[in-house]
Amino acid sequence: MAIQPRSARPRRLTINTAHVFVAPYILFLLLFGIFPGVYAVIMSFSTFAGGRPNYFAAGLKNYVTAFTDFRFVTAFQNMFVFLGISVPFGIICVVILALLLHARSGWLSSLARTVYFIPGAVAGPVAVLLAMFMFDPNVSPFKPLFTGIGFAAYKDVVRPAHLAVLFTLIGFFAGSGGWIAIFFGALNGISNEILEAAWMDGCSKFEIARFIKLPLIAPYIIYMLILVLAGNVQLFAEPQLMSQASRFAGVSISPYWSPNQLGYAFAFQLGNFGASATISLLMLAIGIICALLVIRATGFFHTDVFNA
Amino acid sequence: MQTNSLRSQPKRVQIQKVGLRTAFRRWRGDWSLIGLFGWGLTLAAFVVFFGLPLVWLLLAPSKTDSELLRLGPLTFGSLGNYGRAWTNLAVLNDGIITRWAANSVLYTATSLVISLGVAVPAGYALATRRFAGRRLILWATLITMILPGSALVLPLFLEMNLFRLVNSAWAVILPGAFFPFGTYLSYIFFATSLPKDLLAAGRVDGCSEWQLFRKVALPLARTLLGLLTFLSFTGNWNNYFLPFVMLNNDQLYTLPLGVQVLTSSTSALFPNFGNDYPIKRPEAALLGLILVLPVAIVFLFSQRFVLSGALTGATKE
Numbered sequence: 001m002a003i004q005p006r007s008a009r010p011r012r013l014t015i016n017t018a019h020v021f022v023a024p025y026i027l028f029l030l031l032f033g034i035f036p037g038v039y040a041v042i043m044s045f046s047t048f049a050g051g052r053p054n055y056f057a058a059g060l061k062n063y064v065t066a067f068t069d070f071r072f073v074t075a076f077q078n079m080f081v082f083l084g085i086s087v088p089f090g091i092i093c094v095v096i097l098a099l100l101l102h103a104r105s106g107w108l109s110s111l112a113r114t115v116y117f118i119p120g121a122v123a124g125p126v127a128v129l130l131a132m133f134m135f136d137p138n139v140s141p142f143k144p145l146f147t148g149i150g151f152a153a154y155k156d157v158v159r160p161a162h163l164a165v166l167f168t169l170i171g172f173f174a175g176s177g178g179w180i181a182i183f184f185g186a187l188n189g190i191s192n193e194i195l196e197a198a199w200m201d202g203c204s205k206f207e208i209a210r211f212i213k214l215p216l217i218a219p220y221i222i223y224m225l226i227l228v229l230a231g232n233v234q235l236f237a238e239p240q241l242m243s244q245a246s247r248f249a250g251v252s253i254s255p256y257w258s259p260n261q262l263g264y265a266f267a268f269q270l271g272n273f274g275a276s277a278t279i280s281l282l283m284l285a286i287g288i289i290c291a292l293l294v295i296r297a298t299g300f301f302h303t304d305v306f307n308a
Numbered sequence: 309m310q311t312n313s314l315r316s317q318p319k320r321v322q323i324q325k326v327g328l329r330t331a332f333r334r335w336r337g338d339w340s341l342i343g344l345f346g347w348g349l350t351l352a353a354f355v356v357f358f359g360l361p362l363v364w365l366l367l368a369p370s371k372t373d374s375e376l377l378r379l380g381p382l383t384f385g386s387l388g389n390y391g392r393a394w395t396n397l398a399v400l401n402d403g404i405i406t407r408w409a410a411n412s413v414l415y416t417a418t419s420l421v422i423s424l425g426v427a428v429p430a431g432y433a434l435a436t437r438r439f440a441g442r443r444l445i446l447w448a449t450l451i452t453m454i455l456p457g458s459a460l461v462l463p464l465f466l467e468m469n470l471f472r473l474v475n476s477a478w479a480v481i482l483p484g485a486f487f488p489f490g491t492y493l494s495y496i497f498f499a500t501s502l503p504k505d506l507l508a509a510g511r512v513d514g515c516s517e518w519q520l521f522r523k524v525a526l527p528l529a530r531t532l533l534g535l536l537t538f539l540s541f542t543g544n545w546n547n548y549f550l551p552f553v554m555l556n557n558d559q560l561y562t563l564p565l566g567v568q569v570l571t572s573s574t575s576a577l578f579p580n581f582g583n584d585y586p587i588k589r590p591e592a593a594l595l596g597l598i599l600v601l602p603v604a605i606v607f608l609f610s611q612r613f614v615l616s617g618a619l620t621g622a623t624k625e
Contacts, residue, residue: 021437025426025430028426029445029452033460036466040466097351101351108348108352112351113611115359116355117607118362119358120542121603122596122600124564125548125568125571125599126599126600133364141361141382206343231456233456236458237548241567241568241572263462268553276462277463280462287455291451
């Protein structure tokens with residue numbers, strides 16, 4: 001009997017060595033990707049008494065507790081304002097800077113690329129630490145800017161009304177370098193023939209940027225929009241650290257400024273793990289929706305590689 | 309090779325004397341003077357925005373706290389002050405800062421090793437073999453890699469609580485080793501850069517799958533390993549939310565948590581005058597510098613291959 005090719009043999013669930021290669025990863029995927037989400041769902045319907053959870057004992061009580069809490073509304077209001085400022089600002093600046101960097105090569109372009117990229121190393125708490133120094137006119141090198149607007153001290157700069165702008169600046173400082181690198185790489189990938197043809201047709205640099213480069217990187221812009229949105233929704237470190245440290249400067253910032261802070265507070269200050277789970281589920285749902293949107297918008301699955 | 313040929317053409321060495329006006333005209337290219345000026349000004353303004361805080365951070369620990377106020381923000385104090393600031397930092401809780409630094413290194417390194425060991429073989433198998441569940445795994449990878457890590461922190465805490473791992477190093481190391489983006493990059497890399505014939509030839513010669521991986525795929529994967537190391541290291545070194553939630557024994561803290569301790573439990577950033585506590589702003593700045601320097605150096609060295617579009621190019625010939 002001729003040996004049948006693998007694909008023609010009856011399909012059975014065979015374990016081959018590929019499964020061995022992938023097994024540790026599957027374990028991690030289950031333990032740290034899938035299970036936490038599932039467990040959070042379970043916890044959101046549970047009560048927690050004396051250190052022991054009573055699964056599914058709470059019904060919808062936790063959801064009611066969390067969503068009707070007066071801080072819940074404020075936290076989401078803060079989040080929307082923050083998103084409304086940070087996302088457009090971030091995208092516009094990153095796109096413009098990437099286009100400018102790509103428009104002309106030379107020493108300034110190379111220097112700028114490096115300088116824009118390095119602050120990516122300053123992430124999380126150090127970015128906030130640095131920011132608190134930068135926002136203090138007494139020590140900041142940006143003092144002339146502050147005194148020009150009439151801010152003389154830290155508590156003039158760091159006011160609750162300014163927080164959305166301040167967090168935007170911090171996030172932009174630490175996060176934009178990576179995005180500029182990605183957009184710059186994307187621009188580098190544009191075929192030269194198109195650019196040369198446009199140039200020979202008499203397009204100015206500005207017109208090339210607007211009518212050729214911009215449409216070609218539009219998918220990346222959508223990609224960035226969704227990812228930055230998803231990331232900024234999860235804001236925690238900046239408001240948490242700033243509210244704690246600013247007490248010493250006589251500035252009072254709410255410790256429940258962002259939704260994640262509220263979720264954290266429910267768990268660790270109020271001991272209500274159930275309510276905390278509901279908030280983190282909400283955040284998780286937003287994140288998953290954004291992930292699915294990115295996958296759809298960028299057609300991840302249409303690469304030949306994926307369908308191979 | 310570079311994709312934009314305009315950019316990569318070797319500069320032709322022309323020894324030709326031209327007048328100043330011609331040289332200027334050539335340098336200007338098809339840019340108007342105003343356009344050129346606006347371009348340069350914008351780039352320079354952002355160089356100041358991004359660069360000035362870093363320069364400040366580098367210089368701040370060289371001054372004492374009162375010098376920080378008296379002298380200009382970009383002046384250099386003295387080299388000895390760096391040492392003095394470090395000694396002052398060590399006053400905190402009997403030198404716990406060295407413990408925090410050691411923990412940061414330990415957790416980051418362990419997470420790195422585990423994540424490489426898990427993601428690279430997985431990506432290789434996903435790229436080169438067909439097996440049941442492959443598409444499901446790829447879907448799950450895509451979703452979890454785009455999901456912001458912080459979305460899972462609180463649920464992870466609940467889970468670690470269930471396994472009684474809370475307040476241990478593993479509660480930080482293991483989630484830190486989960487690196488779906490690494491698996492995805494590994495998958496893309498092996499799918500696009502590994503010549504299929506090579507693997508087929510190896511199989512014909514009688515190589516086992518494991519030998520194929522070790523002897524054929526891995527040696528070719530050096531760029532991938534470099535990129536993954538970069539991403540894993542930078543992701544875990546500065547991680548704050550995860551360890552913050554998982555740990556409450558300060559002996560287990562990492563440097564980012566140390567920043568939080570310093571800023572929220574001491575008045576280091578806003579010292580009251582007449583206060584004798586030695587940890588003030590230069591010391592806090594030094595802590596920040598210690599956190600930033602390793603990553604900044606890694607960034608500087610990997611700049612070239614990250615900026616070349618290694619992250620975006622799936623089809624590089």
